[in-house]
Amino acid sequence: MEEKLVKEIEQEGVSRRQVLAGTGALAAGAILSHVGGLISPAVAKDGTTEQWPWPYEKLDPEKTAQLAYEEWYRVFCGAAVISSIFSQLREKVGGPYNSFPIDSFIYLEGGQAGWGTICGAPAGANMVFNLIIGPRKPLTDNTTAHEMCIDIMEWYSKANMPIYMPKNPKVTAELPHTVSNSPLCHLSVGRWMKAANKPLASPERKDRCARVAASTAYRAVELLNDWKDGKYKATGEFNCGKIHGITGQQNCNDCHGANIPEAPKAPPEAPKAPEAPKKA
């Protein structure tokens, strides 16, 4: 996984040497001077919020999911996932969680202000991972949050949603379950609406989305608890950049049908000159 990430980061414009040397603030400084050195690395001035990992105490996934379900009816999917985890950590830990403005993230609903891009549930979980565990190499010596984003987006795309069944659900009729094959709100909600034959404004669609947020918060806490116990292993396998040479999801056929285009490829590397014979 480490090697894979090094390759991905290289694609984004950081050399292998920089990545492999990338351990903490020192590395960020080294990279900075390499690319121009015009801007200092951002360090939050109170000295705690840009030092990772943020202190984490294990949470109960069930309790977290129920909180997320209820919070959906106040702040919708993205902020509900963030709030369900951070509201508990404010109580248990305090510190950096106290100053993080949870309610700002209501805009993640509907795939960001209703535009149907990434569902707020994985968008909120991705944010939580990166706030708690910290940014990836080369800014830190850690690739875990990056890997956890890939894991939860892959998990979300394959899950038969909604998974979590709340206590005292607002809608008591049985809801259909669907697989989105994508982390996008438009596809996740659209496939469910088609299967359920329910409109966007229906109580059933709303409760389905509240349960999707709850299901994602549950899974996010499972991953974070594993990480806290030193048991987390990255499981995500999809890498569109490797397969097709472009950033992407795993549902290529949804838009491309059978004709998935190949992105322009880098020219093959020139053969290396033979090494000079070693001196005896």
Next chain:
Amino acid sequence: MEEKLVKEIEQEGVSRRQVLAGTGALAAGAILSHVGGLISPAVAKDGTTEQWPWPYEKLDPEKTAQLAYEEWYRVFCGAAVISSIFSQLREKVGGPYNSFPIDSFIYLEGGQAGWGTICGAPAGANMVFNLIIGPRKPLTDNTTAHEMCIDIMEWYSKANMPIYMPKNPKVTAELPHTVSNSPLCHLSVGRWMKAANKPLASPERKDRCARVAASTAYRAVELLNDWKDGKYKATGEFNCGKIHGITGQQNCNDCHGANIPEAPKAPPEAPKAPEAPKKA
């Protein structure tokens, strides 16, 4: 615009009465008690980061764009947009900007950890608007940040990117310009790669993305400066929920071709009973 937003919020499960009564924390409490009252509204414990708007001083769009361009080579698109604006506001204002962990948001690159969902540039701008101006109704009495998200995603989708030309660009060859017709990374980057015939890992693609982040930071600051001057007017017109009854982007044909499905619709409202005659 106000009326449109009220309708959108209604679709998400909040009643018209609640929305129209939604002025600040009091309204949040009222809504909360309506939907169950199990969770207190999140209020950051230091008392400054969840009070909106955050103090804002007008910034120079040109300087901000150049900062974003340079920051791309450290933290990629999403965090570059956030950093270009917040690093200046840390100097000019301090306060809530000091504790916001900018560098966590490196994961917005590549449409969130390389998954090709929303481009980090509009994702970062959306975040900045909602952190500074504050969340929409019903949590506050303000719809501006919500409208600004729609504006910048529509602007991004129609822009002939990249627009901003940095001082001392790392790539000096002329780069092609393309219109993404979408805020998604996969489409924005993919269309440009096809036009340029350059691979993902090429210096040209990287510099194109750095300039896209810079262009978006420039536009974000123009909108924020207008808002500060009391001159901001929402201009975004696309509303997929209204047109097709589902969250979505404006590029329906990209995936659906000519056959854009209609989402399940709500049954027509029952005719209202005639009002009782008024007493004389």
